[in-house]
Amino acid sequence: MTIHKLQISGVRNLEQARLDDCGSVNVFTGPNGSGKTSLLEAIYLLARGRSFRSHKPGAVINHLATRCVVFGALADGTSIGVMRGRSEQQLFKINGNPVHAASQLADALPLQLIDAESFSLLEGGPRVRRQFLDWGVFHVEPDFLFQWRRIQKALKHRNSLLRRGKMVDSELAPWDSELVLAAEAVDAMRATYLRRLQPHFLYLLGELVALDKPELVYRRGWPEESGLAAVLLKDRQRDLQHGNTHSGPQRADIDIRIGGRPAEEVLSRGQEKLLACALRLAQGVLLHELTGKTCIYLVDDLPAELDLARRQALCRQLAAMRSQVFVTATDPQSLQGCWPEGPGTKWFHVEQGQVSACAPP
Ligand SMILES: Nc1ncnc2c1ncn2[C@@H]1O[C@H](COP(=O)(O)OP(=O)(O)O)[C@@H](O)[C@H]1O
Ligand SMILES: [Mg+2]
Numbered sequence: 001m002t003i004h005k006l007q008i009s010g011v012r013n014l015e016q017a018r019l020d021d022c023g024s025v026n027v028f029t030g031p032n033g034s035g036k037t038s039l040l041e042a043i044y045l046l047a048r049g050r051s052f053r054s055h056k057p058g059a060v061i062n063h064l065a066t067r068c069v070v071f072g073a074l075a076d077g078t079s080i081g082v083m084r085g086r087s088e089q090q091l092f093k094i095n096g097n098p099v100h101a102a103s104q105l106a107d108a109l110p111l112q113l114i115d116a117e118s119f120s121l122l123e124g125g126p127r128v129r130r131q132f133l134d135w136g137v138f139h140v141e142p143d144f145l146f147q148w149r150r151i152q153k154a155l156k157h158r159n160s161l162l163r164r165g166k167m168v169d170s171e172l173a174p175w176d177s178e179l180v181l182a183a184e185a186v187d188a189m190r191a192t193y194l195r196r197l198q199p200h201f202l203y204l205l206g207e208l209v210a211l212d213k214p215e216l217v218y219r220r221g222w223p224e225e226s227g228l229a230a231v232l233l234k235d236r237q238r239d240l241q242h243g244n245t246h247s248g249p250q251r252a253d254i255d256i257r258i259g260g261r262p263a264e265e266v267l268s269r270g271q272e273k274l275l276a277c278a279l280r281l282a283q284g285v286l287l288h289e290l291t292g293k294t295c296i297y298l299v300d301d302l303p304a305e306l307d308l309a310r311r312q313a314l315c316r317q318l319a320a321m322r323s324q325v326f327v328t329a330t331d332p333q334s335l336q337g338c339w340p341e342g343p344g345t346k347w348f349h350v351e352q353g354q355v356s357a358c359a360p361p
Pocket of ligand 1: 011012034035037038039058059060061062063064
């Protein structure tokens with residue numbers, strides 16, 4: 001998927017911004033506070049229906065506006081529009097037709113973000129890694145969303161019974177068996193996905209940085225040797241005490257290990273960033289291999305934490321993916337020699353919310 005044209009209005013300090021002919025690589029440079037991250041935020045809104053910086057619906061809307069709108073025309077002719085108003089108001093459209101779920105936007109425009117929060121893939125809790133894993137499974141397994149929603153529904157009902165102290169088997173058992181069925185389906189999809197991802201990840205990581213025996217180990221959320229049905233039954237008393245379901249696919253995680261030890265214990269910040277990049281790039285490669293789709297990469301402050309050789313290695317891999325890339329940096333010189341020269345690489349200067357095309361450094 002490639003964005004051809006982009007129109008942004010009322011996203012943070014971008015009162016009006018327009019890109020009429022996006023390249024395959026689009027580099028945005030400008031001083032701090034000029035609107036570079038906001039530009040990536042606008043593209044993210046188009047692909048996910050929400051911001052990556054704030055959960056408050058109003059935060060992304062320009063102080064003087066009542067709503068923000070992002071419109072994108074894709075190279076394949078698809079058009080996407082996203083409007084968000086203050087409070088909960090929102091409207092998503094694909095080819096002029098309203099769509100209700102943000103998952104439909106995600107499906108139309110697969111997108112990966114690499115920003116300062118990328119470290120949380122290693123340092124953060126399991127939720128971040130689960131979201132990473134599920135992004136991939138969602139895009140390659142048509143049945144995933146249905147099964148994932150079944151899990152959420154079963155957990156909601158089960159936890160609500162637990163919180164009300166209901167231990168009646170006839171009430172809990174149907175939700176247990178619903179949870180088990182959907183969990184087994186999701187577990188199989190996640191395990192397969194991670195197995196397929198691993199070789200791409202190892203290859204890309206090797207191109208970016210030399211690390212001792214990197215590996216990804218999938219944790220499904222309940223003990224390997226037990227069936228989930230038996231675990232739920234065994235844990236019922238404890239679940240009742242906590243009003244929560246302790247084991248299950250909602251606890252899945254990925255152990256990221258280097259030389260047998262947790263990656264976050266042994267890597268420097270720069271190495272962590274490269275590892276997170278290798279994971280996200282591998283997802284794009286696998287997406288393309290399995291579906292023929294490409295995903296868009298947003299890389300905020302690409303030079304941060306990386307020396308010139310690593311920046312160049314990362315840009316080389318991004319350019320080799322044949323995915324469209326939108327990157328930001330404060331200083332254009334910091335990305336000199338990183339991108340292929342030619343009409344596919346476009347440079348933009350951002351200043352006080354104004355975006356304008358400029359010459360390469
Ligand atoms: N809701 C908003 N309305 C208007 N301006 C905002 C809003 N939220 C943030 N800003 C301002 O937008 C500017 C651009 O921020 P940002 O995109 O993070 O800059 P950059 O990434 O270029 O450093 C900042 O000066 C910030 O104060
Ligand atoms: Mg920024």
